[in-house]
Amino acid sequence: MRNKIREALLETVCGVTSRLPENRVPEVAFAGKSNVGKSSLINTLLMRKSLARTSSQPGKTQTINYYRINAGEERPDFAPDCYLVDLPGYGYASASPEVKARWGKMIERYLHTSGSLAAVFLLVDIRHKPGANDKMMCEWIRANAMEPVIIATKKDKVKKTELDRCLKVIRTELKVGSGTPLIPFSSASGEGRDEVWDLIREAAAGHGK
Ligand SMILES: Nc1nc2c(ncn2[C@@H]2O[C@H](COP(=O)(O)OP(=O)(O)OP(=O)(O)O)[C@@H](O)[C@H]2O)c(=O)[nH]1
Numbered sequence: 001m002r003n004k005i006r007e008a009l010l011e012t013v014c015g016v017t018s019r020l021p022e023n024r025v026p027e028v029a030f031a032g033k034s035n036v037g038k039s040s041l042i043n044t045l046l047m048r049k050s051l052a053r054t055s056s057q058p059g060k061t062q063t064i065n066y067y068r069i070n071a072g073e074e075r076p077d078f079a080p081d082c083y084l085v086d087l088p089g090y091g092y093a094s095a096s097p098e099v100k101a102r103w104g105k106m107i108e109r110y111l112h113t114s115g116s117l118a119a120v121f122l123l124v125d126i127r128h129k130p131g132a133n134d135k136m137m138c139e140w141i142r143a144n145a146m147e148p149v150i151i152a153t154k155k156d157k158v159k160k161t162e163l164d165r166c167l168k169v170i171r172t173e174l175k176v177g178s179g180t181p182l183i184p185f186s187s188a189s190g191e192g193r194d195e196v197w198d199l200i201r202e203a204a205a206g207h208g209k
């Protein structure tokens with residue numbers, strides 16, 4: 001098996017007023033609408049059922065959660081030594097204006113000030129046309145001189161015959177060029193896990209060079 005996990009622990013949880021940690025190891029962040037499957041994807045990457053808390057109720061993750069992976073590990077069959085950062089989800093209908101404003105501040109501050117951010121993965125639901133919030137998030141990431149890697153989640157929910165059409169809609173709406181990866185992913189089946197790890201490894205290795 002590739003991308004083995006020796007160690008994964010929730011090291012830091014940041015709220016609105018917390019100081020962000022100054023990590024030396026690369027961070028890879030996961031952004032996306034609430035309920036899109038960010039925490040589930042992190043659990044799938046880590047082969048854990050519930051290290052990252054998931055919920056069918058949107059708005060579960062409201063803090064920035066840093067998971068330290070494989071500290072000090074350098075063997076090629078292991079996932080790289082890095083942080084996976086679970087960002088709070090946006091766009092759930094029941095959020096008050098205060099919650100929405102708080103969310104925006106947290107994400108913007110994170111994107112602007114994290115010194116060791118190596119890549120941002122933007123998750124969108126494979127079944128849905130990306131919305132205004134997804135486009136805004138994409139632009140925020142680009143404004144920080146990074147091209148987001150797009151992950152289309154819940155692949156198990158679409159028929160094979162619909163897959164290409166769904167991916168094409170996502171590419172067009174988010175203006176993702178053909179050279180940029182768009183990865184279909186399913187936390188239910190684990191499909192896409194190695195592809196995502198390969199991109200994390202690449203980003204982590206290139207960071208700071
Ligand atoms: N079928 C299927 N369900 C999924 C998949 N990924 C996530 N889910 C379900 O979608 C719901 C939301 O998943 P979470 O991982 O909590 O979503 P999140 O993006 O972390 O949500 P917030 O923390 O609210 O931002 C849960 O009920 C998951 O079981 C997937 O690949 N396939």
Ligand SMILES: [Mg+2]
Nearest residue numbers: 038039060061
């Ligand atoms: Mg979550």
